[in-house]
Amino acid sequence: MKVDNYLPREAEITKVVQETGINLNIKTFHLRFTDGEAMMEFQPGQFLMLTVYGVGEAPFGLACAPTTDCQEIIISVKETGKVTSALHELQEGDSVGIRGPYGNSFPLEKTSGKDVVFISGGIGLAPLRSLIDYVLHPDLRQDFGRVQMLQAFRSPEDMLYDYEQQRWENSPGTTVKYTIDRPCEGWEHCVGFPHDLIDEELDCQTEDTVYYTCGPPIMIKAVTNELVNLGIDPEDIITTLEMRMSCGLGKCGKCNIGHRYVCKDGPVYSYKELLEMPDEF
Amino acid sequence: MIKKLTAQDLKELLGELRQKFLVIAPFRVKQGRLTKVLYQPVKTNDQLSSIYFKEQPDASPKEYFLPRDDRLAEETAGADCQPEEWSDNPRLFLGVRSCDIAGIELFDDVFIENDFVDPFYQRRRENSLIIGYSCQEPADNSFCQEVGIDPLENENVPLMLYDAGEGFYLKVQDQELLKGFEILDMLQELPEAESSELEEIVTENRKNFSGDEFSLELELPFPEKEAFTSVDWEEATASCLGCGVCTFYCPTCFCFKFFWEEIEKNRAWDSCMFSLFTAHASGHNPRERQDQRWRQRLLHKFSYHPTNYQGSPGCVGCGRCVSKCPVNLDIRKVLNRVEKTLAGEGVKGNES
Incomplete structure (x- = not known):
């Protein structure tokens, strides 16, 4: 039985890349855990929940591959809401929290x-x-x-x-x-x-x-x-797929599409599966 | 083993149990001009004579397992952080009816699963002993039998209390579950009763439960896609205000959100009745309209949850959502409509 206490591990921002012009404002963040083990095990297509301390938490798809030379967690973030705006203010050396990885993966x-x-x-x-x-x-x-x-x-x-x-x-x-x-x-x-x-x-x-x-x-x-x-x-x-999520574990109820939880059964679906699901995304 | 107790015996037993347990029982409580029956912790032995079993409590005891708002921990505490000890005393819930027991069982399914355990829920749950209560007559708007719940007998709790007018019967159903709670010794002194005496009372009370006007015909789960698309949800739920009261009173609604107070990570009840529940930061919202949110609530209980949990209903038929709705929007009427539509589609249920 896997116990998850909804609390993140601390990670350090090691690099921030300004990807786009100011109009869309997408930044890429490189992260490493600070508790000794810098990386986590994950599969392509999974996502993590990222906490900006004192602000909140949101899901982000992993933008790096679990290959042998992968030393850092990479996510790309578009400034959209409260958490992403706060994240965009952060710089190299700042701390964030990470939970996960969650969800299924690319087949x-x-x-x-x-x-x-x-x-x-x-x-x-x-x-x-x-x-x-x-x-x-x-x-x-x-x-x-x-x-x-x-x-x-x-x-x-x-x-x-x-x-x-x-x-x-x-x-x-x-x-x-x-x-x-x-x-x-x-x-x-x-x-x-x-x-x-x-x-x-x-x-x-x-x-x-x-x-x-x-x-x-x-x-x-x-x-x-x-x-x-x-x-x-x-x-x-x-x-x-992208959905609003609180827990990432198929409990909080926000990412339901029919009986499926996008955070747990997804976020990766084939178009065949999407056709079987209620049209609610 | 069945024990016969006078009201005084029960009071004395509870007095003794209070030395080991935090006893939580239903009381009549004044709230403004209203008197409500609420689960409250017993603070003194004097209060024991005021425990009130006669009516279905206003709310289920779910908030004692999944609090309305709950401090989890400092968000920097780390993934290995254990929930804090709330109390060294185990908790004893007295007089919990079958519908509300089923609500707790549903929470067990969701929060203590093979691939996932919620440590905050688990800690509270394992620290709790439940004494069930056999209903004597149906609560307003209840339809528990239609979702497979027996309001009079419940074998899923270790102890069951039966009101006999003059005193009580206490049935010990599962001694295994009582191990570690040291409650059996306390019961030894009490006189035993014949099971036939108790059966007579249950049979008599059962007569009060035959008049259910509402019936659920289809097997669960409702077929997901047909129910989603074919029902006229807008007309069926047009009066809904989106206040969410139904979900807060529901013994099975467990959806939640996190909120932060500086560095504290907290959890609070959330509700699928609210548009912000699913609103993306981008402005996109998969459930923009109230009827879409109503559809989610009903189908979560009668299609999605049963699909995910071996046909087990996501509704315990307690009737509170009907009684509490400020605009009298009755889930039984909506269910009838859904069934009628599905029957028209030639759907027999359970075949999706």
Whole structure:
């Protein structure tokens, strides 16, 4: 029996990266536990509950992969509410609290040996990064087939992880495409919403390929619809949901969708599972 | 083993039990112009003669297990921090009716699971002994038998108290559960009663429970997606104010939130009746409308909880949500409507 007292472990912010221009204000935080064991065990797709001491707590998807060289916990945070605003004020050396990891994870077994497609919208790239960095890790790369990415952002200013993109682009058997909402001077990549670009820009095979998508709810819906139109099996389309949460353990009742608790049975669901669930997300 | 007690015997037994236990029992308490029956700790032996069994208590004793607001610990105390000791004395809950016992059992299912234990709940629960109470007549608006609860007998508590008008019967049902509480010795002195005497009383009282007008026809769980989409929830729940009283009085509602007072992490009851319950920081809200929140409350109890817990209902039929609703929105009427709609869809229940 696992006892969870809802109290976090202390972690130190070791690095803060300003990802985007001030318009969206996304920062990436690198964290290490201060109690000796810097890392925790986790799986790609899981999330943690982060406490800003004296302010509150909120869930964040892990944006790092559990590979051997992973020394720090990484999350990317968009300034939105009380906790995220307080977090954005914090700096290197400040302390926060961490509970977790919680939730299920991306289906690694199902993905193993197959081609992988990642379609992201904005900060939806953050939770996918836990799998992207896993799949593209030199020690694990041979376990997966071809990798394609389509990353959507509002504007070039809003791009995430520009310091990682070169590495991803240069990984063997990998193509990375970028798109922004509106044309912009000097932009040499795609323009438009991701669901309109899937057919043209990605090679969408119906066999032996797993599709991962994450972004705003409306984008997830549009992308999954387009993939289904292209003949992709809903079981092969994987996404991860966001809900308000207090406990992360399937108790507090906030993240219910039908009998499922997104914090415990999710946050990762296939589109097939989403179709079986009441439409309440 | 059945013991026969006069009112005086019961008082003396409780007086003795008070040396070991914090005894919590129902009392008539004045609140403004109203008199309510509330569970309260017994502070002096003089109070023992005022214990009041005749009516269903205003609220279940759930707040003694999951307090309305509860200090957990300093949020920097760490993941290994143990709950503080509240009291060295175990607690004895006297006169708990079958509906409220079932409420506590539901909490046990949720907070002491194989893959998860809530140490704050567990500490309070393990420190508590329950003496059940056999109802003599139905409480207002109650429908416990429709959710599989016997208001007269309850085998899930170690001791059960039966009101015989002139005195009481106390049935010892599970001596194992009483181990460590040293209560059996105290009972030795009391005269034994024949089980037939008690059966007679229960049979007589049971006659009062035959007139349930409300009935639940479908097996639980209600089929999730059909119930979610096919029922006209808006019309069925149009009068709801969203005050949340139903959930606070409900013996099975356990949803909660955390709140902070400087460095203290606290827990308080929360309610699915409130829009902020599910509102995201971004402004998105999966349950924007009150009828969507009502649907959540009803289906959590009659579909989602039974799905997650082997068909066990999430409602104990105590009727408090009906009695307490400021606009007389009656869950029985909504349930009838749901069943009618599902029957129209050709759904037999339990097949989702």
